Amino acid sequence: MGHLRGKLLPPALAIVFSMLLCGVALVISGANPFSAFAAMVTHVGKGSTFVDIINSTGIYYIAALAVAIGFQMNLFNIGVEGQYRVAAVIAAVVGGSIALPTGIHTLVIIIVAALAGAAWAAIPAILKVTRGVNEVISTIMMNGLAIGLSAYLIRRDVFGELRGNNIRTPEIPESGWMPGISFGGGGTMFGFIFVAVALGVGYWVMMNRTRFGFELRASGESSTAASAGGVNAKKMVLFSMLISGAIAGLISLPELLGRDHTFSLNFTAGIGFSGIAIALLGRNHPGGIAFGALLWAFLDKSGLALDNVGVPREIVTIMQGSIVLSVVVAYEVVRRFELAAEQRRVGRELGTVGGAA
Amino acid sequence: MSSSTSVGTDEHPAVVLTGITKRFPGVVANSDVHLTVRRGEVHALCGENGAGKSTLMKILYGMQPPDEGTIEVDGEQVRFRTPSDAIKAGIGMVHQHFMLADNLTVQENVVLGAEALHGIGKKARARIIELSGRTGLNVDPGVLVEQLGVADRQRVEILKVLYRGAKVIILDEPTAVLVPQEVDELFETVRGMQAQGYTFLFISHKLDEVRAIADSVTVIRRGTTVGSADPKTVSSRQLAEMMVGSELPSPETRESTVTDKVVLDVKGLRLLAPDGTRPILDDIDLVVRSGEVVGIAGVEGNGQTELVEAVMGMRKAGGGTITLLDKDLSKLGTLARREAGIGYVPEDRHRHGLLLTQPLWYNRILGYQTRKPTSKGVWLDIDGAKKDTERIVADFDVRTPGIDVPAAALSGGNQQKLVVGRELSGDPVLLIASHPTRGVDVGAQALIWDEIKRARAAGLAVLLISADLDELIGLSDTIKVMLRGRLVADADPSTVTPEDLGSAMTGAGSTSAAVHETATVEEGEN
Structure with a gap:
């Protein structure tokens, strides 16, 4: 129970603290924080907001899982952003240019996306393993390249086509879609949400029940102890980056398979960076990440209601930022x-405050 | 440090500690420590590893505040918040591990952080030269520290505290890094400075040294002072019993269990320094047989760490072969070598032995993630790991409330017992033990020695690296001396003395029939 307290207390403190901070910011800017928060909460029940939050949660969840795998061994995959963008455009191009039976078509798109994400992550991984290039720098640069590559691939003289003012890849035929669950006026929940849940379960099993997960956690906790214990650090860097990249490749699939069916200029960017914040908030734990993703999605979608009560929506961004900052401090x-409490407890149970150091 | 105290008055002792108590979470602290150091004496503070000596000195040096008790310097009660307060009161500390920047000169090292005293130029240099004489340091202040030997580096450390105006100098285990001949030189320096009115607090657990140098001795055990003694009249045995408080354990192994079955066979092992210019391991040949303990003696930094890491596969050797029971390990990784039957007790259990924030049973898996009882194929066997951890806790007397507490919550001795227990699991054929009892209490030390002896009797081959020459001589069947990356001499543990080993370790040549050289080392190759 002390354990649970240690896990739940920091995020709770962080959220309360950042709510207070935002409340103060609102008061200073002349708005009423209570009406603002109330507007956000009541907005959840309106229109498709609730389903939008769930959909958005699933997307954030996948992104945060991708980041968390790297975090487990102190590997900062800042490149999730680029990996999912490249994966999205390649999956959309492949999906839109092949014809396969229903179901298999979808599966092929999913596999292509995962492979594309992994391939994009493989470059910084190989650079790190062979040349010692810091993955933070290389993945950030790969993010820049990803924007250029995706823009190139959807040019009309490459794979793209012009629809209205929008350039996009050819539409994926219906055999490659993934059906959702419709709530009529309440919106449609992406079918891929279930895949996200399965990924979370798989992540938990991998981290807690497999040798690979053990080696990953050991490497993150102490690279020196891991190497003395026979963990091959280079292999772990390579594999964790590839898995991280493969999962990152799936981030855009809920929208691609369930709603857009094409990669266009309207592509949702920035999810990879939110994933970093959510993985931090959720402490790399599949349950914690789910909670973090839900909070993020709630703030995003309910924040839209703030305009109605005359409060700038950007207050939500402040809140997200302050949550991350304060949660890092609170965890530490x-x-x-x-x-210290644990050491005291052990000392007390052994009855030796005069034992040996 | 004011009016009334001029040179050599005996009105007030130099330092008086009264009722010092310091609590740490779960580990030793000091409780009700009393210590009186008279002006101009060499006062030894004796105690086993982990008895609380270092904590006490950190309190006196202002690195940690005491929870209770008072400190008096020259009869005035003081409160040190930081070491600079202690320095102002004339107390200086020479740490066990040198705190010098190798790539700076002697002068730069001394002046660093004390620029305000005499600047960094000529005045400082003159002052350093003046003080150098007192410490017996005969080098130009412009020499780089990296060019100095261990003994001279220690003099630089002493010089640093003198430069800052220290009158009372704490020497924290100053002989740990020295060979016996260098110890004698250090003692001459100390006596010379004592004659000039300096006071020394000499921390050690080596009783012969304490009796050789000290004017009075205070013994500390389990965090509290158990008494004082006059080194002129007390015997080493009496002192040791005060320190241990019980019968003394002995590392000696009785009859030989050495067989002719070769377990580890290292041939021509080489390793270059990262800069590629000088060899760290130079053509090492080493054989360890079943039932044999081979001890490696050497001053730290002569390649012992690298030898172990090369055999474990944690460092890539530059050449040579490593064979374990006719199986060539040279190309294999650490995990495969462990699976082939090597157990490894690393010299630094925190860095290489344990995942500190993880529970004990999780630590049981480390190094055994591919083997029963902690794993089944790609899956971990958590129940198996927990059960086997219970076995280790029971068999190796690991004092813990349970196997779910994080490893960091245990004391050093209990952590080490856990590591030794783990590395003796799964029937290894070879155990590599680096400083297996460093920084552990006497009880744990005795237990670890017993377990190594027991495993050796059952046919285990052991490669033992230790800075504790008594441990090395007591446990080993064969001793090899390592110097500048080479095994330069063999010694017979049944006849060799620590002094003989010491001179072989510095390359002074064999002075005894018990040590015979196996290789010659060219001098001055840097």
Whole structure:
């Protein structure tokens, strides 16, 4: 129970703190924080907001899982952003240019997206393993390249086509879609949400029950102890980056398979960066990440209601930022406190405050 | 440091600690420590590893505040918030591990952080030269520290505290890094400075040294002072019993269990320094047989760490072969070598032995993630790991409330027992033990020695690296001396003395029939 307290207390403190902070910001800017928060909460029940939040949660969840795998071994895959963009455009191009039976078509698109994401992540991974290039720098640069590559691939003289003012890839035929669950006026929930849940379960099993997960966690906790324990650091960097990239490749699929069916200029960008924040908030734990993703999605979608009560919507961004900052601090504080408490407890149970150091 | 105290008055002791108590979460601290150091004496503070000596000195040096108790310097009660407060009061500390920047000169190292005293130019240089004489340091202040030997580096450390105006100098295990001949030189320096009115607090657990140098001795055990003694009249045995408080354990192994079955066979092992210019391991040949403990003696930094890591596959060797029971390991990774039957007790359990924030049972898996009972194929066997951790906790007397507490919550000795227990699991054929009892309490030390002896009797081959020459001589069947990356001499543990080993370790040549050289080392190759 001390364990659970250690896990739940920091995010709770962080959220309360950032709500207070945003409340103060609202008061200073002359708005009423209570009416603003109330507007956000009541907005959830309106129109398709609730389903939108669920859909958005699923997308954020996949992104945060991709980031979390790298985080488990102190590998900062900042390149999730680029990996899912490249995966999205390649999956859309392939999906739109092949004809396969229903179901198999969808599966092929999913596999292509995962492979494309992994391939894009493989470049920084190989650079790190062979040349020691810092993955933070290389993945950030790969993000820049990804924007250029995707823009090139949807040019009309390459794979793209012009529809109205929008350039996009050829539409994926219906055999390649993934059906959702319709709530009529309440919107349609993406079918891919279930894949996201399965990914979360798979992630938990991998981290807690497999040798690979053990080696990943050991590497993250202490690279020196891991190497003395026979963990091959280079192999772990390579594999974790590839898996991270493969999962990143799936980020855009809920929208691609369930709603858009094409990669266009309206592509939703920035999810990879939100994934970093959510993975931090969720402490790389599949349950924690789910909660973080839900919070993020709620803030995003309910934030739209703020305009109605005359509050700038950007307050939501402030809140997201302050949550991340304060959660990092809160985790560290609580971690130290818990470790000291644990040591005291062990000392007390053994009855030796005069034992050996 | 004011009016009344001029040179050599005996009105007030130099330092008085009264009722010092310091609590740490779960580990030792000090409780009700009393210590009186008279002006101009060498006062030894004795105690086993982990008895609380270092904590006490950190308190005196202002690195940690005491929870209770008072500190008096020259009869005035003081409160140190930081080491600079202690320095102002005339207390200086020479740490066990040198805190010098190798790529700076002696002068730069001394002046660093004390620029305000005499600047960084001529005045500082003159002052350093003046003080150098007192410490017996005969080098130009412009020499780079990396060119100095260990003994001279220690003099630079002493010089640093003198430069800052210290009158009371704490020497924290100053002989740990020295060979016996260098220890003698250090003692001459200390006596010379004592004659000039300096006071020394000499921390050690080596009783012969304490009796050789100290004017009075205070013994600390389990965090509290258990008494004082006059080194002129007390015997080493009496002192040791005060320190241990019980019967002394002995590392000695009785009859030989050495067989002719070769377990580890290292041939021509080489390793170059990262800059590629000088060899760290130079053509090492080494054989360890079943039932044999081969001890490696050497001053730290002569390639022992690298030898172990090369055998474990944590460092890539530059050449040579490593064979374990006729199986060539040279091209294999660490995990495969462990699976082939090598257990490894690393010299630094925090860096290489444990995942500190993880529970004990999780640590049981480390190094065994591919083997029973902790894994089944690609899956971990968590129940198996927990059960086997319970076994280790019971068999190796790991003092813990349970196997779910994080490894960091245990004391050093219990952590080490866990590591040794783990590495002796799964029937290894070879155990590599680097400083297996460093920084652990006497009880844990005795247990670890017993377990190594037991495993050796059952046919385990052991490669033992230790800086504790008594441990090395007591446990080993064969001792090899390592110097500048080469095995330069063999010694017979049944006849060799620590002094003989010491001179072989510095390359002074064999002075005893118990040590015979196996290779010659060219001098001055840097």
